[in-house]
Amino acid sequence: MGKVGRFACILTPMLLTLASLICIVLVVIGQTPWKGNNAPSTALGRDLYFFKADTSGFNADPQNVIDHLPDSVKPDTDLVKALQGAASSKELKDFYQVGLWSYCEGDKDKDGKETITHCSSRKFSFWFDPFSVWELKDTSAQKALGDDMQKVLNAYKKAAGFMNWAFVITLILSAVEFVIGFFAIFSRWGSLVTTIVSTAQTIFALAAATTATAIYAALVGVFKSVLKPYDIDASMGTKMLTVLWLGVAFSVASGFFWLISVCCCSGKSPHKKVVVEKTPYTYERVASPAFGGQQAQHTGYAGAAGHGTSGTAYEPFRQQQHV
Template identity: 70%
Template sequence: MGKVGRFACILTPMLLTLSSLICFIIVMLGQTPWKGNNAPTTALGRDLYFFKADTSNMRLDPKLISSELPNLELDFDLINALQGSASSKQLKDFYQVGLFSYCEGDKDNSTGKETITYCSARKFQFHFDPMAVWQLNNTNVQNVLGDKFDDGMNAYAKAAGWMNWAFVITLVLTVVEFVVGFFAIFSRWGSLVTTIISTAQTVFAVAAAATATAIYGTLTGIFKTVLEPYKIDAFMGSRMLSVLWLAVAFSIASGFFWLISVCCCSGKSSHKKMVVEKTPYTYERVASPAFGGQQGHQMQSSSQWPSSKAAPAGPSNTAYEPYRERV
């Protein structure tokens, strides 16, 4: 029952670690192309994104904007640049940003159906650059958008590099935790090593999730502040964040149960064999067949008396008397 109990104790954190690993893999597959840059991503990856910009309802008519927002100071350079990008079909209806790539596509406003037409190649330390994607780098748009937009995008680019490393390290540590966890079945030392790895994995998992939530929240705020008057909507992906923080929850829970397995469930059986020890000073001698099996019994009886006192006299049952008193 000891080994069975130990296995049951290890099974819970093993399943939690596996669940965390699956969730992190799903997060990394978001907006990732499978068969080339022009092929849409899978259905699972298509619905998972950190950030989305929707330009399908973009309005660039200065009169219409002024009528709805009379206090807004229009940036005609920005309007002209967006109109040029839209007319050249460089500006798509929506953009969805994942961890290592982004996807773009068209939207049917009458039905609301979205079709992905292009996904960028997977790239480590990836970040979404709207000016490059919309081919507005060599225009006056960057000056029009102001320092707030530039500072926010630069901070996002730097944080995205660290975030990519954090996710990769977290994934590697999760795999190592799951593999090393098998050795915890046999000893508490295995549980201790796995607990240490799980602690490091949890630290990186929390850091990666917190960084992703912060930087894409900042990116969404930048888009809303600068581009919302032109009906360019921006929002975060709730599904992606849900899967990400679920992975973190599994990581924390697995670390807790790994720690419990160090203190409990030793794996040793609770039933011990009873060992009966003889009472001290009770030496039992084997009877000798030469004396009819009586010598051992006689010597045993005599050994029970202290050496300082003589044994009581009595008739001898042996065949001869080694000492005879002569009169």
Template identity: 60%
Template structure:
């Protein structure tokens, strides 16, 4: 029952580790396959340009709003050259773009190649690189883009390290079934994994939240909407929850369920050549300390087999066990 109890104690953190690994795999798979709905729905950031006003005469409708004419002209040029699609979704490795029909159904038509340390640059993606590109995004928008560009590398590395440590945690956790030392090592790996998962989650939430906020503010006059991918962030924070819980249970497994049977029999044998008290043939049962018959008299006791002289007798016998 000791090994069985140990296995039951390890099962919970092991299951939580697997759940965290599955969540991280889903994060890595977002936007990698345009033909799978699950991967299409997993994105950090989305820009909806389907309602963009590409008619220069329509600018008059927005006279009450402070509009950046350089950015408006660049976006209109991209729309006229078919460089501006209806929507863009951003994942960890790449982005995808597509069209939207009259019923609002979205169809992804292209996904960019996978790239480490990827970041979504609207100037390049929307082909806005013209003579005024340096002035297209100013103020908070440009600051957010610069911060996003700088942090994207760290964020990608954090996710890579997190998924590697999760896999290592699962492998090392198998050793914890047989030893508390295995639980200790697994707890250390799990703690490091939780730190990187949490760091990656908080970084992606803050940076993409800030990016969506400034895009929504700066591009809303052009009917371009920006939003966070709730499903992707839900998966990310589920990974954090599973990682934290697994680390807690790995820590408990150090102190509980040793794997040894609590009912193991311990036999104690007598050492050879020990002395035991025997009844005296001369003093009777009461003097010898043995529970013999009370009517046993001294005169009825048999004489020693090897004979004695005088009153000599041996009160202890030498017994081999």
């Protein structure tokens, strides 16, 4: 197949590795401010989030809360008063979007257009704590939300550390896999090393994606069950999850093709150099007796001077006349 064929064989996993790397980078920069703490620098960065809490529909009227609760459940006045205070002091924004390293908050206009007004500073061990953000920490409102929400938040806090490390390791391994992949063009040993790195990258990518999906699904569930009566909604970021799981799919596919490149596409040409050897029956020119028979000793017959006969039945000889 040769080097050209080897390059074509490596091109597919290289492109898949690059696609996976780009997806992981996009996940990492989602909701990450780059210019101060105002907002993400790109529209894509603003649209990529794991979790979103929409508080724009919150109604401070207690009667609104009563209308949304079942008849057997009484509204918690402490929670309503706390949210009323946050809304009146404008501490309660219209929406909150949570990324890997930070969260962003903002307002909605009358047409529903969202504008991010502030993002928290980047933090490696980040996790979104609504009680701290809404300034409800250690208040009666926090207790009013019940144990279910607190349990989910505690689990989220513990899992966030592992999840963040998993994303960092995935990002590093993706970059290493792409760089080492160039050496796979020259040999199968390069493919083998790249396959090992790709396998590790896929494991961490799967772990990070699974953990993030499970954590934020649980967070959305508890927000909906606890805060829905107060017209506070929650949802998962479909764009972020799509990019994340696309990155995982690209990672799995690249690992598969790296493995194939170990077994196939050696890069050596199948055409071997053919050496033509002289056989014992190769014709060789012999000296003519007309020129003195200089090579008679090699041809097996006497020259013209000796008037000899052939040493074989197939060699010519000169006839002699007898007087």
